[in-house]
Amino acid sequence: MADQYAQSHEGGGRIRTPSIRWGEPPEGPAVVLLDQTRLPSEEAELACKDVPALVRAIRSLAVRGAPLLGITGAYGVALAAVRGEDVDEAAEAIATARPTAVNLGRGVRRAHAAYRAAGGAGQAEAAAAALAEAKALHAEDAEASRRMAGHGLALLDELLPGNRHRLLTHCNTGALVSGGEGTALAVAIAAHRAGRLRRLWVDETRPLLQGARLTAYEAARHGMPYTLLVDNAAGSLFAAGEVDAVVIGADRIAADGSVANKVGSYPLAVLARYHHVPFLVVAPVTTVDPDTPDGASIEVEQRAGQEVTEFMAPRVRGVGGVSESRSVAPAGTQAYNPAFDVTPPELVTAIVTEYGAVSPVTTDGLVELCARSRQV
Numbered sequence: 527m528a529d530q531y532a533q534s535h536e537g538g539g540r541i542r543t544p545s546i547r548w549g550e551p552p553e554g555p556a557v558v559l560l561d562q563t564r565l566p567s568e569e570a571e572l573a574c575k576d577v578p579a580l581v582r583a584i585r586s587l588a589v590r591g592a593p594l595l596g597i598t599g600a601y602g603v604a605l606a607a608v609r610g611e612d613v614d615e616a617a618e619a620i621a622t623a624r625p626t627a628v629n630l631g632r633g634v635r636r637a638h639a640a641y642r643a644a645g646g647a648g649q650a651e652a653a654a655a656a657l658a659e660a661k662a663l664h665a666e667d668a669e670a671s672r673r674m675a676g677h678g679l680a681l682l683d684e685l686l687p688g689n690r691h692r693l694l695t696h697c698n699t700g701a702l703v704s705g706g707e708g709t710a711l712a713v714a715i716a717a718h719r720a721g722r723l724r725r726l727w728v729d730e731t732r733p734l735l736q737g738a739r740l741t742a743y744e745a746a747r748h749g750m751p752y753t754l755l756v757d758n759a760a761g762s763l764f765a766a767g768e769v770d771a772v773v774i775g776a777d778r779i780a781a782d783g784s785v786a787n788k789v790g791s792y793p794l795a796v797l798a799r800y801h802h803v804p805f806l807v808v809a810p811v812t813t814v815d816p817d818t819p820d821g822a823s824i825e826v827e828q829r830a831g832q833e834v835t836e837f838m839a840p841r842v843r844g845v846g847g848v849s850e851s852r853s854v855a856p857a858g859t860q861a862y863n864p865a866f867d868v869t870p871p872e873l874v875t876a877i878v879t880e881y882g883a884v885s886p887v888t889t890d891g892l893v894e895l896c897a898r899s900r901q902v
């Protein structure tokens with residue numbers, strides 16, 4: 527059945543515009559983002575020249591995805607420092623712009639610590655230290671992405687019979703969330719390059735369509751064999767035996783191995799278990815949060831009901847963009863709109879990081895992984 531749904535794709539390689547970069551004067555100082563709310567129609571940049579603009583970009587999902595939010599947070603601190611603003615206040619505003627992805631606060635704290643450590647040398651030096659830290663995190667994330675892809679593909683090859691994988695993914699986990707090629711999507715890209723990707727099934731990812739707008743865009747650019755489906759079609763796809771493995775990312779992994787990721791991930795894990803299909807979570811070690819003990823302790827972001835009751839609500843049509851949203855529910859309808867859900871560790875076959883995989887997913891396994899990452 528899969529090949530009957532083969533998607534024509536345009537190829538053309540990587541996305542041309544970096545998902546994030548530092549803008550020097552005269553364009554800056556600015557954190558320059560690829561405005562993801564405008565994809566797939568156009569690759570347009572959004573220059574955030576102050577912290578409130580950056581916070582708006584984070585909240586509106588112009589920039590999104592856990593690893594990239596970490597990098598954004600670090601650049602945001604550098605921006606405040608370079609502009610001579612109150613860096614403590616800026617750090618707090620950026621770190622709390624969205625609650626679930628642990629990387630955001632981590633990136634902020636890392637640049638903030640560098641700023642404070644260099645403070646004795648003067649304001650300009652401290653700002654330069656924060657910027658250098660943000661650039662270092664950016665580069666490290668690119669390297670982590672490359673290594674996750676290698677570990678993830680090796681694990682797929684080990685777990686799956688045959689060597690032509692049909693992978694199902696959810697939300698967007700590619701170059702648009704990373705300094706490199708991403709997390710779960712980087713694994714699929716590696717499989718594609720190795721000639722081992724038979725099909726990438728892409729969940730559209732309601733309500734903000736990160737799968738349709740972003741993952742399909744990336745897959746097309748890479749010339750991957752991909753097929754888009756509405757989230758609710760995943761069940762019938764499993765039932766038809768068309769999915770060999772699920773590969774997704776994570777926004778926060780609690781100490782017990784519970785995984786918060788885009789809403790809709792947990793039902794996929796349940797389906798995968800029922801159908802005896804491996805469920806792989808691919809994330810950098812910076813997404814593991816030993817300070818969050820379990821899934822129930824993860825704060826799940828609740829977003830505006832309008833994102834559900836209107837199709838492509840204004841806030842996802844571009845930060846300053848035109849609004850042509852359409853109501854899909856009667857006026858006054860209340861909506862339940864959690865941005866994430868939590869998958870318990872027992873449903874996760876493996877967590878793949880740049881330091882290797884943890885399988886089975888246990889607290890001890892994660893502790894050991896984090897210790898290994900600190901030794902390198």
Ligand code: MRU
Binds near residue numbers: 591698774
């Ligand atoms: O609300 P978003 O688009 O920021 O959600 C992003 C996700 O859920 C991704 O799957 C997650 O950040 C993993 S990317 C490594």
